[in-house]
Every structure is written in structure tokens, then in C-alpha cells.
Amino acid sequence: MINGEQRVPAPIRWGMVGGGRGSQIGYIHRSAAERDRVFTLVAGAFDIDxxxxxxxxxxLGVALDRCYADYRAMFEAEARRPDGIQAVSIATPNGTHYAITRAALEAGLHVVCEKPLCFTTAEAQALxxxxxxxxxxxxxxxxxxxxQLIEQARAMIAAGELGEIRIVQMQFAHGFHSEAVEAANPATKWRVDPKMAGPSYVLGDIGTHPLYLSEVMLPELRIKRLMCSRQSFVPSRAPLEDNAFTLMEYEGGAVGYVWSCAxxxxxxxxQKIRVIGSKASLEWWDEQPNQMRFEVQGQPVRILERGMGYLHPQALADDRIGGGHPEGLFEAWSNLYLRYAQAMVATDRGDAAALAALHYPGIDAGVEGVRWVEHCVRSADAGAVWVDYV
Incomplete structure (x- = not known):
């Protein structure tokens, strides 16, 4: 993608729900969606006020008559316009995702939603x-x-370079909420409120991120059962957890572990993920996203660098600037928004072949994230017992 050529016939007319002034995640959505000119922001219901x-x-440059009081008004008004929105992004607290996503789909819109998609597996399956x-x-x-290097890991594992997969070690464990920061921070306060955040805090908010990376790298791996223990080290957050350990057994004999912690x-x-095989291991750390460790038993450690010609074509397809120049979160999100746009265009024209060639975190990833959290909570609340993954 270094040359920046247009990758869709025309930009998708796009709206946002939430993501208003002061919203970090809203800015990331807009920057990623508009970077490759695949989306154009034309409408929004940006704030509860x-x-x-x-x-x-x-x-932001949106016309006054297309800045709506709420998402319902936006969907209704935009549906009456010949140039109405074709897609919407949802950047609101967790407790609103299900209703807004459902309303958007019923209005005939494509959707990009923050995770979790909703609170229960039944809701996710309905969506x-x-x-x-x-x-x-x-x-x-x-x-x-x-x-980019997530695609490299996927290709290397598929090619058998690690051998038989034995262990998947995952974590997302930061320290910024080691005290009750939510008392003075509204953006954190809702995340520890069960009415808005749902049945979990760190499991759903951060633990599902490395879990999804494992699904990208290892698409054939299936969880058989899991056991979860969760804690509220800041007591006011109970019953929601600010730390959790999840052990998993996969079909075929591999095992996995997720540490979710604030x-x-x-x-x-x-945030790190390490995949251990019978011949070699891979490790990626999101604080150093342009490098990945490749460790072959009995050989010196190799550091694979983003943007280099020795990478697999699937990884180089995401390249935005030559090797040596650091890329980061905005580039990663832009890659996803490009894939979302390509999937929307392919869906609209009924191009099954183009859709089959794309992979991105879609509705199945959303369902699986909700399902995983639901099983973790069930295990933890039963006293950290093993539960079958059904």
C-alpha cells in the first residue's frame, strides 16, 4: 500500500455515533477511515448532548443539518437522502453497542463497532x-x-515453520488503573460500571485483543474448555475485575493462557503474544510492533523487521512506508478500515470471490469475543472451575 492508490471505486459515505470532542477512540476511527480515501465522513450523532x-x-467539517441529536434521527434522515450514509461506526460505551448495531443493520447500513459487540452470546448471534x-x-x-507482522506470523505458522503448535501465551497487562483513577476520569468510570461495561472489565476491554491476535495467527485452533480466575484489586470495581487469568485447552492438545490486567x-x-511450536517460537509485543522475534531451537534469535523483502507477501501487502521507518497504531487501524471498505464494496456487488480473499475482524470475531468473556465469567464466578467451551 506504499503508493496510496485508490483501492475502492469511490469513498463510502460514512457516519459516526459517538466519538465526540475529547474522545481518543473517535479520533483514531476518523484518522484510520479517511487515510486511504475509502470513507468520507458526511454525518454523525457525535455526543449525547x-x-x-x-x-x-x-x-470536523460535517454539514450542520447532518449533525444529529441521536443515532435514530440520523438513520431515519439519512435513509431519505439520495446521498445518505452507507456505513456507520459506533464509538460509544459498551452498553449501547447492541441496540445501535441492530438499528444500523435494520436501516441497511454496514457497521464498524467497538468491542465488545454486545453483552451476551445470544445477542451476538442475533446480530x-x-x-x-x-x-x-x-x-x-x-x-x-x-x-503488518501479525500477517507474517499467520503465514509462517501456516507454512509449518514453527512445527506442531503446543502453547499460546497471551497478555494485555498495563498499569494505568492500579489506583481508582475512575473517580476523576469519566472515560474510565463507565468501564467499571456493570450497567455500561457489561459482565466484565479487563476480560472484555483488553483480554479479547490478544485473544483475537491468536485467532488471526492460528485460525484452525479451537478452544475445548477454559478456567478463569478474576480479581478486583481496587475494591470499588467489584463485581467487575481489574485482573484475570484464563487457562485454555484447545482441541488437538495445545494449551493457552491469557493474562488480562489493568x-x-x-x-x-x-500486550504480548508468544506462539510456541515443536520446532520454533514467535513473539510479538505491541510496544515494539515493527519487530517480531523468531526463535528456532538451537539457533540464534532472529528479529524480523516490518517492511523487509524477506517477509511473506501477505505481510508486505500491509506495508505503508519502507522498512526502517516505524509504523504504529494508526497504520494498523488504517489497514483494517481499508479491509472493511473492500468487504463492504464486495458485499454490495455480490462478489463472493473478493470476500473470500479478505480476512478482517468481522461479525464472527465479535461473536467469539463475547462468547469467550461469557465463559470466563461463568468459570470465575463458579470458583475458577473448568467449563466446557460450548
């Missing part, structure tokens, strides 16, 4: 059925999956 949302929307019925794309923003004092981000 309608006047504040209009003020912010016009500051999947509705998306299939309406033939709409639902993308879920597991943004780290857009990093109280790892001193850690900046702490």
Missing part, C-alpha cells in the same frame, strides 16, 4: 443472523490485528 455534538461535528439476512458487513475494531503497576501497555 445534541448541541455539543453539533458544535463538534461542524468543527450475526441479522447481518447475514441484510447482507451487511459488521467489522469489530480489534485494531492491533492490522499490524493493575500491572509500571507497565505501559504489556
Amino acid at each position: 445534541a448541541a455539543r455534538g453539533r458544535d463538534f461535528g461542524t468543527a 450475526r443472523a441479522l447481518a447475514a439476512e441484510r447482507r451487511r458487513v459488521v467489522g469489530v475494531t480489534y485494531g492491533y490485528a492490522g499490524h 493493575v500491572n503497576a509500571g507497565s505501559m501497555h504489556g
